[in-house]
Amino acid sequence: MSDTKKTRIPIWRDERAYAVLAQVAFVVVVIAAGVFLFGNLLSALRRQNIPIGFDFLPTRAGFDISDSFLEYTASSNYLQAFQVGLVNTLVVASVGIVLASVFGLITGLAGLTHNFIISRLARVYTEIMRNVPLLVFLVFWYRGIVFNLPKISEALSIGPILVSNRGVAIPWLLEGALSLPVVRGRIFDGGFVLSPELFAILSGLVIYTAAFIGEVIRAGVQAIPRGQFEAARALGFTGMQSIRLIVLPQALRVIIPPLTSQYLNLTKNSSLAAAVGYPDLWSISTVIINQTGRAVEMIAVVMGIYLTTSLLTSLFMNWYNNKVRLIER
Amino acid sequence: MNTSAALPPLTERISILRWLRQNLFRSVADGAVTVLGIVLLLSLVIPIVTWALTEARWQVVIENIRLFAIGQYPIEYVWRVWVCVLLLALICGVSWGLWLFRQRAVGAAILTAFLLLGLLPGALSIPATEKVAGFGLMLPSLAWLVAMSTLGALGYAIAARAPARARKLVGPAWILYLPVCFVLVAGLGPDGLLATVGSNLWGGLLLTLLITAVGIVASFPLGVLLALGRRSKLPVVKAFCIGYIELIRGVPLITILFMAQLILPLFLPDRVTFGPISFRPEIDRVIRAMAGVSLFSAAYMAENVRGGLQNIPRGQFEAADALGLTATQKMTLIVLPQALRMVVPILVGQFIGLFKDTSLVTIVSLLDLLGIGNTVLAQPKFIGTQREVYLFVAAIYWIFSYVMGAISRRLELPQSASRR
Known part of the structure; x- marks a missing residue:
C-alpha cells in the first residue's frame, strides 16, 4: 500500500506540470510581445512629438457640429x-x-x-x-x-x-x-x-x-x-x-x-x-x-x-x- | 420512388382560379391586402424601371468599367489578373469534377459567376479612348469565355480520370492558389514580365476580392486557434482568447480598421537590424487594411468554429484518448x-459578411469597389450620377453574395467516413 504512494509521477511526465509550464510560457510570450509593441509605440509617439494622455480634452475644439442634442458651439471643448x-x-x-x-x-x-x-x-x-x-x-x-x-x-x-x-x-x-x-x-x-x-x-x-x-x-x-x-x-x-x-x-x-x-x-x-x-x-x-x-x-x-x-x-x-x-x- | 409526383385528387388539382383564391383572395381583407400590395409594388417598380430605361445615365458605368474592375492597375499587366481568373477556372473545374459532380445547381452557380467575370474583358475593351495593346484588352469576351470553359472542362476531365493519389493535390492547389495570385498581381521584380505593381494601383473589384481572399485565408487558422484556446483547460490561455474575442466582437469594424491604419505602423520598431542588413519596416496601407479585416474576422470565425466544437x-x-492519440492528433x-x-454553411455565411464588410476600407481611403465609385462621381462629366454608380456597385456586391449564398445552401459536403 505504502509502495504505491511512493511511486510518484516524475515531474517531466506530469501533465499538470506541463499545464503550468505552458501557461507560464504563454504569459511570458504575451507580455514580451506587449512590452515590445508598446515600447515601439511610445518611442514612435515620442519621435513624432505626440504626448500621451487626456490633457487635450478641455481645450477649445473650434469646429462646428451640425446636429446636436446638447449645447454646443465652436468654442466648446x-x-x-x-x-x-x-x-x-x-x-x-x-x-x-x-x-x-x-x-x-x-x-x-x-x-x-x-x-x-x-x-x-x-x-x-x-x-x-x-x-x-x-x-x-x-x-x-x-x-x-x-x-x-x-x-x-x-x-x-x-x-x-x-x-x-x-x-x-x-x-x-x-x-x-x-x-x-x-x-x-x-x-x-x-x-x-x-x-x-x-x-x-x-x-x-x-x-x-x-x-x-x-x-x-x-x-x-x-x-x-x-x-x-x-x-x-x-x-x-x-x-x-x-x-x-x-x-x-x-x-x-x-x-x-x-x-x-x-x-x-x-x-x-x-x-x-x-x-x-x-x-x-x-x-x-x-x-x-x-x-x-x-x-x-x-x-x-x-x-x-x-x-x-x-x-x-x-x-x-x-x-x-x-x-x-x-x-x- | 418519388411519391410526391403522384397527382392530387381531382378536386385538389390546381386551376388558376383556385390558386388565386388560395394565395391572393382568401377573404375580403386578404383581397384588400393583395390589391394594396400590387399598388405598392407598381408604385415602386414603374418609376424605377422608367428611370432606369430613360433617365439614368448608364454611360458613367460603361465608360469607367475598367476602373470598377481593376482600378488604376497598369493596362500592360492586366493579363496577369486574367491569368489568375483562368487558373481559378481550372481549379474550379478539377474540384467540381472531384467533389461535386452530382450537384448541378452548384455547377450552374459557379458557371454564372464565371460568365459574369468572362464578360468583363469584353466590357473592358469598350472604351475606344484607350487603345493600348494590352493582351487582356485585345481578346474579346467570347474568346475568354471559350478559354475559361475549356480550362474548366479540362479540369473536370482531369479530375474524372485522375488516379486517387493525384486527387490529393487539389487541396494543396487551392492553398497555393492565393499566393500565386498575389505574386501575379503584385509582381516580383523591378521590371520584366512580372514587374512590381504597387498596391496603391490596385483598386476596384480586384482590390475588394484580394482583401476578401486574404481576410478569409488569414482569419481561418487564427479563428480555429482562438476557438480551441477558448475551450482550453488552461485558464490563462482561455481568459486571453475570451478577452480577445469579446473585445473584437464588441467594437465596430471601422474602429479596428482605423486602428490598423493609424496605430499598427506605430507598433513597428523604428529600424530592424540583422547584422549588415538594416531597414525601416513599413507596412503599406492595403496590407494594414487586410490585417485589420483579418483580426476582426478571426473573432467571429472563432465563435462559429466553437459552435461546431461544442457539437x-x-x-x-x-x-x-482510448486509441492513444496525442492531443494534437486528437484535434487535427x-x-x-x-x-x-458541421459549420461550413455558417462559415460561408461569415465569408459573405466579410466580403460585404470590405467595403468599409473606403472610409480609410482605399479605392475598393465603393471607393472607385466615389472617385468616378468626382469626374466633372458625371456629376449627379450617384444613383447609377451606387446601384451598379450594389449590384456587383449583390451578385457575388447571392451566388456564394446560393452555393452554400445547396452544398452537400462529401460525407465523412463514419456517415457513409
Whole structure:
C-alpha cells in the first residue's frame, strides 16, 4: 500500500506540470510581445512629438457640429464635442432599435402570410438587403435618394409627416401640446425636424436592419411546429389569440439570441454615420484625431464605449432571455 | 420512388382560379391586402424601371468599367489578373469534377459567376479612348469565355480520370492558389514580365476580392486557434482568447480598421537590424487594411468554429484518448475535421459578411469597389450620377453574395467516413 504512494509521477511526465509550464510560457510570450509593441509605440509617439494622455480634452475644439442634442458651439471643448457625439450615437442606436424592431416584425409577419404578393414582396426586400453591404446602401440612400427628395416648398406630406431634401418634420410634443409641422417659406415650422443626415442614417439603418430582423422573426415562428397552431385552433382560440398566447411565447425563445446580435449590429453599424455626414461618436472622434493627432487615446476610448454598450445590451438581453426561456421541471 | 409526383385528387388539382383564391383572395381583407400590395409594388417598380430605361445615365458605368474592375492597375499587366481568373477556372473545374459532380445547381452557380467575370474583358475593351495593346484588352469576351470553359472542362476531365493519389493535390492547389495570385498581381521584380505593381494601383473589384481572399485565408487558422484556446483547460490561455474575442466582437469594424491604419505602423520598431542588413519596416496601407479585416474576422470565425466544437460528442474525444492519440492528433484527425464540416454553411455565411464588410476600407481611403465609385462621381462629366454608380456597385456586391449564398445552401459536403 505504502509502495504505491511512493511511486510518484516524475515531474517531466506530469501533465499538470506541463499545464503550468505552458501557461507560464504563454504569459511570458504575451507580455514580451506587449512590452515590445508598446515600447515601439511610445518611442514612435515620442519621435513624432505626440504626448500621451487626456490633457487635450478641455481645450477649445473650434469646429462646428451640425446636429446636436446638447449645447454646443465652436468654442466648446473637445470633451463637450465628444459628449455630443456620444448622445447622437445613443439616440440613433436606441430609436433605430425600436423602429427596426417594428418594421422587422412587419417584414417577418409579411413573409409568413399565405398571401402570395405580400410574402414575395417581403422575400425580395430581404434578399436585396441581405446581399448588399450596409455602407453601399447608406451612401446610395443618402446621396442618391435623400439628396434628391423634393424641395422644401414642394415637401411631400405622408400623413402629418413632411419630407423634403432639407430634412423631415414629424409631429412632436412641444410644451405639452402636440405640434404639427407646416412649411413656412423656406423652413419647417413646428413639430420636430430631423436633418437630412439624421434622417438618412436613421432610416438607412432601420431599412437595412429590419430585413435581418424580419428574417430572424420568420425563422423563429417557422421553428414552431404547425401542430401547436392547430392545437390552439382546436381549443377554440382565435387566430390572434393563438399567435399571442401559443406561438409567440415559444417563438421568442428562438428569436431572442439572434435578435440580440442584430441589436448589437445596429448599434455598432451606427458608426458608419460618418458616411452620410451625421456627427456620431465615431465621426466626431475622427475629427478630433485629425486635429490633435491623439489617435491612440481616442480609439481606445471609443472602443471602450462601444464595448461597454455591447456588453450592457447583451447582459440585458440575456436577463430577458432567461425570463422567457423554457422552464422545465 | 418519388411519391410526391403522384397527382392530387381531382378536386385538389390546381386551376388558376383556385390558386388565386388560395394565395391572393382568401377573404375580403386578404383581397384588400393583395390589391394594396400590387399598388405598392407598381408604385415602386414603374418609376424605377422608367428611370432606369430613360433617365439614368448608364454611360458613367460603361465608360469607367475598367476602373470598377481593376482600378488604376497598369493596362500592360492586366493579363496577369486574367491569368489568375483562368487558373481559378481550372481549379474550379478539377474540384467540381472531384467533389461535386452530382450537384448541378452548384455547377450552374459557379458557371454564372464565371460568365459574369468572362464578360468583363469584353466590357473592358469598350472604351475606344484607350487603345493600348494590352493582351487582356485585345481578346474579346467570347474568346475568354471559350478559354475559361475549356480550362474548366479540362479540369473536370482531369479530375474524372485522375488516379486517387493525384486527387490529393487539389487541396494543396487551392492553398497555393492565393499566393500565386498575389505574386501575379503584385509582381516580383523591378521590371520584366512580372514587374512590381504597387498596391496603391490596385483598386476596384480586384482590390475588394484580394482583401476578401486574404481576410478569409488569414482569419481561418487564427479563428480555429482562438476557438480551441477558448475551450482550453488552461485558464490563462482561455481568459486571453475570451478577452480577445469579446473585445473584437464588441467594437465596430471601422474602429479596428482605423486602428490598423493609424496605430499598427506605430507598433513597428523604428529600424530592424540583422547584422549588415538594416531597414525601416513599413507596412503599406492595403496590407494594414487586410490585417485589420483579418483580426476582426478571426473573432467571429472563432465563435462559429466553437459552435461546431461544442457539437462533437464526448465519445469522440474519449475514443481518441482510448486509441492513444496525442492531443494534437486528437484535434487535427478526429475533432476538427468533424467540427469544421458541421459549420461550413455558417462559415460561408461569415465569408459573405466579410466580403460585404470590405467595403468599409473606403472610409480609410482605399479605392475598393465603393471607393472607385466615389472617385468616378468626382469626374466633372458625371456629376449627379450617384444613383447609377451606387446601384451598379450594389449590384456587383449583390451578385457575388447571392451566388456564394446560393452555393452554400445547396452544398452537400462529401460525407465523412463514419456517415457513409
